[in-house]
Amino acid sequence: MAKNPPERFMPKPVRLRFAPSPTGLLHLGGLRTAFYNYVYARQQGGQFILRIEDTDRKRYVEGAVENLVNSLKIMGIDYDEGPMKGGPHAPYFQSERLEIYRSHVAQLVEMGAAYPCFCSAERIDEVRQQQQAAKENFRYDGHCRDLDPHEAQDRIDAGEPHVIRLKMPRQGSFVCVDELRGRVEIDATLIDDQVLMKSDGFPTYHLACMTDDHIMGVTHVLRGEEWLPSTPKHVFIYERFGWEQPTWIHLPLLLSKDGGKLSKRHGDFSVEHFLGKGYMKEALINFVALLGWHPSSDQELYTVDQVVREFSFSRLNKAGAVFDLTKLDWMNGHYLRTLPLEEVAGQAERFFKAAGLPIDDHAKYLKVVDTSRNRVAFLEQITEHAALYWGDTALSLEEAATLRQDVSRYILQFFSDQLESRAEWSREWIAEIVQAGIDKLGVKGKHYYTPLRLALLGVQHGPDIPTIIDNLGVETTLQRLRSALALA
Ligand code: GLU
Numbered sequence: 001m002a003k004n005p006p007e008r009f010m011p012k013p014v015r016l017r018f019a020p021s022p023t024g025l026l027h028l029g030g031l032r033t034a035f036y037n038y039v040y041a042r043q044q045g046g047q048f049i050l051r052i053e054d055t056d057r058k059r060y061v062e063g064a065v066e067n068l069v070n071s072l073k074i075m076g077i078d079y080d081e082g083p084m085k086g087g088p089h090a091p092y093f094q095s096e097r098l099e100i101y102r103s104h105v106a107q108l109v110e111m112g113a114a115y116p117c118f119c120s121a122e123r124i125d126e127v128r129q130q131q132q133a134a135k136e137n138f139r140y141d142g143h144c145r146d147l148d149p150h151e152a153q154d155r156i157d158a159g160e161p162h163v164i165r166l167k168m169p170r171q172g173s174f175v176c177v178d179e180l181r182g183r184v185e186i187d188a189t190l191i192d193d194q195v196l197m198k199s200d201g202f203p204t205y206h207l208a209c210m211t212d213d214h215i216m217g218v219t220h221v222l223r224g225e226e227w228l229p230s231t232p233k234h235v236f237i238y239e240r241f242g243w244e245q246p247t248w249i250h251l252p253l254l255l256s257k258d259g260g261k262l263s264k265r266h267g268d269f270s271v272e273h274f275l276g277k278g279y280m281k282e283a284l285i286n287f288v289a290l291l292g293w294h295p296s297s298d299q300e301l302y303t304v305d306q307v308v309r310e311f312s313f314s315r316l317n318k319a320g321a322v323f324d325l326t327k328l329d330w331m332n333g334h335y336l337r338t339l340p341l342e343e344v345a346g347q348a349e350r351f352f353k354a355a356g357l358p359i360d361d362h363a364k365y366l367k368v369v370d371t372s373r374n375r376v377a378f379l380e381q382i383t384e385h386a387a388l389y390w391g392d393t394a395l396s397l398e399e400a401a402t403l404r405q406d407v408s409r410y411i412l413q414f415f416s417d418q419l420e421s422r423a424e425w426s427r428e429w430i431a432e433i434v435q436a437g438i439d440k441l442g443v444k445g446k447h448y449y450t451p452l453r454l455a456l457l458g459v460q461h462g463p464d465i466p467t468i469i470d471n472l473g474v475e476t477t478l479q480r481l482r483s484a485l486a487l488a
Pocket of ligand 1 (some may be wrong): 018019021
């Protein structure tokens with residue numbers, strides 16, 4: 001009988017987290033980070049945690065947590081532990097875990113890996129200016145590094161404002177291993193004595209995040225590349241506590257098309273913004289899935305399940321991921337055309353309502369959405385096309401003149417006679433009339449279709465004639481043909 005393997009050989013279940021700071025709306029970069037974490041946890045049968053890193057009270061934005069949670073929900077990224085849901089390590093808001101950070105920073109001070117610093121903001125500014133003048137990067141000059149611990153304690157007891165800094169070794173170099181970049185070595189002289197605890201008693205990211213990642217059993221830290229330079233400090237914290245390090249993976253930066261770092265200046269990249277314009281969630285997920293991850297084939301359309309099956313760290317890029325809106329539009333167009341019509345129509349409703357277009361004739365509404373969804377990149381644009389099927393056509397003088405030409409009049413008259421001759425029209429029958437008109441009048445191509453489209457839809461280019469008539473319905477079609485003929 002096969003025995004269970006001894007426990008130490010059992011693979012540890014993976015635990016990943018998305019740890020946003022509630023400083024604004026969830027943007028596509030954050031969505032990508034959340035999604036990769038989620039995907040890897042799902043693929044490995046592990047857990048995915050949402051933790052809100054809200055210890056920077058100055059950058060806190062009211063409503064940001066709700067936006068984050070809601071956006072993730074809409075995008076289908078559900079977490080196993082986190083706000084509203086709870087879990088074994090609750091609370092998942094860092095602002096409710098301050099005692100944990102205080103006790104951990106005290107331990108670091110106790111073991112000589114951190115120290116209180118009483119330097120005033122003015123003094124730090126002076127140091128900064130001096131270093132700037134000498135063209136050096138800012139680094140705390142170590143003024144309080146070697147204070148006598150008893151003296152420091154007396155000053156703390158006397159209520160003197162202070163921060164707690166990490167006491168980074170000043171010589172040698174630090175090595176951390178990043179899953180994508182391999183061994184990264186950074187010279188100790190380049191690393192600052194990071195503030196871990198601020199004078200207001202709130203921890204900085206470096207302390208709070210590492211403490212929580214450890215306590216919450218996070219096995220893989222999958223985060224943005226902007227954190228790579230801080231990783232030696234994080235490794236140092238892990239080492240001083242004697243904790244087992246997680247696997248570090250730093251995702252490539254998002255770049256604008258001109259190669260620069262993507263920033264607010266380039267536009268609004270919030271998930272809310274894209275959903276608001278009528279981008280489908282399937283397209284947004286597909287788009288972020290490929291922002292930095294390149295699958296082995298050149299397939300570009302992915303469902304979440306396919307990404308879960310195929311994702312691997314080894315296919316993450318190190319180079320920045322270019323954010324190409326044209327590609328997103330292309331993907332969205334694909335999903336608009338291929339998702340079930342009822343679903344697209346459901347999402348298009350609010351745009352119709354906002355544009356004052358009727359949706360009460362459901363059959364007509366569906367037909368118009370079906371025709372128009374082929375012609376737009378995102379749903380906000382749909383009403384521009386859809387509006388052509390209601391109300392009157394608005395023709396320019398030049399267009400009206402086109403309808404007055406003899407040939408136009410013959411075509412319109414022919415159509416009008418044919419359509420009036422029957423009470424019930426099928427698309428097939430209309431297609432036959434279209435052909436019959438060509439045969440009878442000896443006109444074809446744009447000379448034939450332009451007057452028809454202008455009369456029926458008020459535009460020169462558009463869907464085929466049977467589709468236009470089918471969407472308009474009998475009454476509107478006849479009425480538009482009559483108005484066009486009246487112009488003649
Ligand atoms: N709170 C950090 C941020 O929003 C999280 C970074 C991380 O994933 O560790 O940038």
